[in-house]
Amino acid sequence: MDLQTLITVLGGLMLLGGVGGVAWLAASELRQRAIRHTRLQTVGGPQSSRSQRPSLSGGIGAQILSGFRRLGQQSAVRDPAKLSVLRSRLMQAGFYNREAPVIYLGVRAVALVLATVGVMMVLPLILGGKAGMNGVVIASVLAGIAIFGPDQVLKMRRTSREREYSDGFPDLLDLLVASVEAGLSLDAAVTRVTEELQRRYPTLTVHLRFLVLELRAGKSRKEAWSAFADRLGIDDARQLATMLRQAEEMGTSLGDTLTVFSQDMRAKRMLRAEEKALALSAKLTVPLILFIFPSLLGALMLPAAARLMHVFGQH
Numbered sequence: 437m438d439l440q441t442l443i444t445v446l447g448g449l450m451l452l453g454g455v456g457g458v459a460w461l462a463a464s465e466l467r468q469r470a471i472r473h474t475r476l477q478t479v480g481g482p483q484s485s486r487s488q489r490p491s492l493s494g495g496i497g498a499q500i501l502s503g504f505r506r507l508g509q510q511s512a513v514r515d516p517a518k519l520s521v522l523r524s525r526l527m528q529a530g531f532y533n534r535e536a537p538v539i540y541l542g543v544r545a546v547a548l549v550l551a552t553v554g555v556m557m558v559l560p561l562i563l564g565g566k567a568g569m570n571g572v573v574i575a576s577v578l579a580g581i582a583i584f585g586p587d588q589v590l591k592m593r594r595t596s597r598e599r600e601y602s603d604g605f606p607d608l609l610d611l612l613v614a615s616v617e618a619g620l621s622l623d624a625a626v627t628r629v630t631e632e633l634q635r636r637y638p639t640l641t642v643h644l645r646f647l648v649l650e651l652r653a654g655k656s657r658k659e660a661w662s663a664f665a666d667r668l669g670i671d672d673a674r675q676l677a678t679m680l681r682q683a684e685e686m687g688t689s690l691g692d693t694l695t696v697f698s699q700d701m702r703a704k705r706m707l708r709a710e711e712k713a714l715a716l717s718a719k720l721t722v723p724l725i726l727f728i729f730p731s732l733l734g735a736l737m738l739p740a741a742a743r744l745m746h747v748f749g750q751h
Contacts, residue, residue, distance in 0.1 A: 462653070472539075477605065522535070522540070525594070528597065528598075528668070529591075530597060530639065531598070547581070547585060548583075551579055551582030551583075555575045555579065558651045559575075568592050597639050598669060600640060601637075601669075601670050601673070602670060604633065604670045604673065605676075605700040606698070606705050608637075608644075609694065609701050611629040612629055613691070613695050615628050616694055617695075623648075623651050626647060626651070629644065630644040630648060643664060646664070646667065647660055647661070648661075650664075656679070657683045658677075661676070661677040664676050676697065679697055694738050
């Protein structure tokens with residue numbers, strides 16, 4: 437690799453590192469603001485949240501966030517349906533701020549601009565002839581990261597959160613059943629369960645706090661639970677929202693309904709555990725062949741080989 441290729445590669449890596457660092461700062465700022473705003477509303481009410489809301493003008497992260505917002509407003513999605521889908525994806529990935537879609541579009545625009553600059557830096561390599569293939573590969577990597585990188589980050593965050601939601605949902609149902617059978621209403625039971633699950637499932641607790649705030653604000657139970665299921669994005673939450681709506685419309689006992697659903701959730705959890713246990717033997721086959729079998733073969737054959745070499749060496 438010649439000096440020009442090395443400089444181009446280092447420049448591309450610096451561009452990618454800059455995009456990643458700036459995006460990480462924006463994501464951290466969004467998440468901290470959303471959690472801080474939710475806690476203020478839960479503890480001190482709307483007046484406390486308005487009086488203690490942090491200013492956007494302070495801090496490097498806030499200034500970067502403001503720049504992304506201005507850039508995203510230029511490329512904002514005009515279709516309300518697409519904007520609603522984008523907002524739902526961002527909420528499922530952990531970005532709850534109202535301005536998250538605009539900032540996300542700004543991050544994508546910055547990534548595309550930096551990728552374009554990187555491709556222009558690589559262009560002399562492509563036209564140079566000898567290292568042309570290296571330049572094409574670098575340009576393709578930069579373009580792929582700029583186009584698919586933000587979506588992949590959202591997908592990874594959403595997958596990790598869905599795993600936590602799936603693990604915590606049976607515990608949520610068990611605690612709801614215990615609270616309702618103890619005499620609490622469903623809304624009071626949700627508030628109590630939120631306090632209990634705060635340490636074990638912090639991300640799920642954030643969505644439960646949103647649910648509590650919507651119920652306190654006067655939103656109907658059906659709409660609040662449907663919005664809760666949409667924010668989580670898992671089938672179990674949608675089934676629970678549908679079950680609660682049907683129980684409310686038909687007038688059935690809420691405690692009995694939650695008990696049956698909780699038993700079904702525990703059975704599903706056991707089935708998932710058995711499925712993972714049965715798949716473990718198949719997953720261990722490849723490591724067994726690649727690592728354990730050669731080591732065992734070497735341990736068995738090396739002493740015999742050393743003995744044969746010693747015997748033949750004496751003759």
